[in-house]
Amino acid sequence: MATTTTPERLFGASIKRREDPRLITGKGNFTDDLKLAGQTFASFVRSPHAHAKIKGIDIRKAAAMPGVVAIYTGKDLTTAGVKSLPCGWLLPDLKLVPHLPLATDAVRHVGDQVAVVIAETAYQAKDAAEAVKVTYEVMPAVTNGEQALKPGAPQLHAEAPGNKSFHFTIGDKAATDAAFASAANVVKQRLINQRLIANAMEPRASVAKYDAGTGDYTLWVTSQNPHVHRLLMAAFVLGIPEHKLRVISQDVGGGFGSKIFVYPEECVVTWAAKAVNRPVKWTAERRESFLTDAQGRDHISDAEMAFDANGKIIGLRVHTVANLGAYLSTFAPLIPTFLYATLLSGCYTIPAIWCEVDGVYSNTTPVDAYRGAGRPEATYLLERMVDLGARALNTDPAELRRKNFIPANAFPYQTPVAFQYDSGNYGPALDKALQMVNYKQLRAEQERLRKEGKYIGIGLATYIEACGPAPSQVAGALGAQAGLWESAHVRVHPTGKVTVFTGSHSHGQGHETTFAQLAADELGLPYEDVEIVHGDTGQVPFGMGSYGSRSLAVGGSAIHSGIQKIKEKGRKIAAHLLEAAEEDIVAEGGKFFVKGSPSRSKAFAEIALMAYLAHNLPKGLEPGLEATSFYDPTNFVFPFGTHIAVVEVDKASGIVTLTKYVAVDDVGNVVNPMIVDGMVHGGIAQGVAQALWEGASYDNTGQPLAASMMDYTLPKADMLPSYDTARTVTPSPVNPMGVKGAGETGTIASTAAVANAVMDALAPFGVTHIDLPLTPATIWKALQGSPKGR
């Protein structure tokens, strides 16, 4: 429920999102809304083939068409000094491959760009792009990661023999082998985590402007991290001095990770703005989104889990082939390694883990972070294996999980796969979820219904999330080409109103509300007195943007830290004016007062005004009242929880109906419960969709079979039940507010919960596993294959 009256404390209040009236009445300011004088439009010529050599490009006919301003090919760009897109996470022995903004020698996935047409209108640009004649020599293509590794597979890059990008290992092989050797029970399963297509509501877009008078570039782009865009584009791709490029990313209509990365299009558009000396705009068509936005998941894993005679997990062995697509997207190597293999301990004490990951190139759209990014893959694998273990050991899946939980008194807990969990208390979240579904009664009901020929399934997933990747020093040692801190600048105006500039970026998360809540709460000011600014390298200090559920834990903590500096200076001024000692000044409730005598006080606005009047400041104190903070956390934060899905499977048709969904999450202290609920809801929808509907697929020539919303099944509201959400609260000790992250929990847990529920429903037929998505046809087929299912 939204709060309508002034709450006692802003921190923790379900305030309605202040950005919503703007966004839902069409007053948002999205990149495509921008109309600059003299603006031209770009359209990209894209490969219709998954793999081909470029033998020639004939632009003559296109160049003569109405409205065409210029046409550029890859050769034009390389001649002008434009370089490959960089990779932001360099694993040891990573086989880097060139990724030029426009292909010059070959195309490696359907949609790969080979030329750009700049024209007076978007229609003219598209017409001329169709008239550009590219001569291709079509080559065999490979789209499956495992097939790509086989001898004789089509080869994508000379720099990466055998299509191998990297081989990554983590854990203790010898200890894991020993655990398996001593195991009482072992379960094995091949698990495919299918490729997903991100589909933000707003397609990617960029508008670039070059000022010939000053030599300054401005790029408006759909970015989750404008400073990262600026740094990588300026320093690596275009060679523009960083201070001559301003990147602005205002309202962004969803990203889910896909707008973190630097893409060819924004580089080409920025370069072309100078080349044609006019602003250039490009907005992706939905089909281009399907073909070129970085995609998610695409793992093939072989997993084995070892149990001792008491049902304790003693070992986990995993080999994963991670399909990275045709090129390395900006953070591609990070996702299936340090955001995946490190999560394989989950909520459990697993003394020995060994995981190997092969990163592979294939003739598909590049893969990178997609909501959850590695963690849903790990959770799906682990939670399927635990359920398979429960089936093999004839144990209740809830009890097997409880038995293996890391005990509450074991935190901070060091896993065998690098992470040290900051805090956790997993039992209460499980208990609460079980109680919310009325677990015992539901199991009895399940038994009863089976006798009537009705098959319901109850699926559990416990999960650990790792958000706010940190600290920078460790990340650097692991291959990060970026820091993982966040910035904030708090500017107090002379009237006591406050503008907070954050390096985080909001593209649906509601930072304008949440950050204003926490800043106003910390300053003791009315919520309306605080404004949040983000998404502009010209206004905001260098920041890392939003991904990995980091905004509140890292970006929010930076704001918190900036506010402490403001209060500190305010206390100095107040002490001077009130003729008291600085250490006796309390900053609280929007006032500075002398400890023990609250009537001796100055309002926050009075202190602000004095800071700018500077008529009466302590000796040596600079005027003004603003502070910049760069907050580098000491660790990730680790939300956790239990989700339970209840499904009914129609035996005859294989149709799955999700009838109930319970989510109990622990995201630490919560600033705005309504916004967290919203995030959990959306995340569940995405995760359920992976379990039941979504999945990219290709034919044997590498053509994508689902490249539109008519073919690719995004979840719709009427396909989902109402969710029951609840929380336990275990504050994180890592940051001053005790907060964690909430943006990805729903996606991380729900795929496994639904898959486990469906397999539970099918248990009477001896069906133990079906790969995702669990469509009616795949379930029907599995039942046909079972003697009891026909």
Next chain:
Amino acid sequence: MFPASFEYHTPGTIDEAVSLLKQHPDDAKLIAGGHSLLPMMKLRFAQPAHLVDLRKISGLSGIREIDGAVLIGATTTHRMIETSAVLTRRIPILPEAAHLIGDPLVRNRGTIGGSLAHADPAADLPAVILALGAELKVLGQKGTRTIKSEAFFTGLLTTALTPEEVITEIRIPDLPAGTGTAYTKHPHPASRFAVVGVAAVITIDGKTIKRARVGITGVGEHAVRGMAVENALSGKSPDDAMLAAAAAHAADGLELRADSQGPVDYKKDLLTRFTLTALTRAVARAKT
């Protein structure tokens, strides 16, 4: 999504529309709701040079009752069909099927004439008009002619219409007394087109099936009549075993294809089950 360039015409009369089609025999397309044509144009799969919009033509939209039949204007929207009291009373299978088309936005714009003329292999209404034995009134250069529904669909996205003909009206003959109808559908989860859609119109006289017509969509190049099912039903007493035996003929003569929605044996099972559901419902409704 940017369609190729085209000229847009808004004729005020049906004769004007026909004459525009005659002027541009090879590169004109009619448009009504646009829900079939525009997506194809935006992907540039279709690039007609002339679009002739039928929506300004008065009298082309609406549902009329006459003796022995209901007449539905070609530009009548799915939503009008879904909510029509006349159809609910006289031809209830049409509102039942229209309700299952796409979503409310699609139903508010899409039209029955557009759906039939486009002849999508997975559209719902083609199966329904086949089961109803409807007739399509079309106007062309040579005047008006009537095409029976079973002669209308000729191939993938192709019909018996000549390039200069316009559907003006769909004539649904009255259902005889003792008739029950049903349309059942397994929708594609993304597009909500029919993976399988089955329409059944069954007339029961006393204890035997006097007449049965079945329309099937989603499983071939175009919607077809389920003749084998109809033959199996005709003259029989409609008990459960007989209906199941008849439904087992649903795939007779059809070349089912595997696709993203499942393999051939699954499609066959799906078709058989949905046929049985449609038959069972139609029979139950015929009896009440």
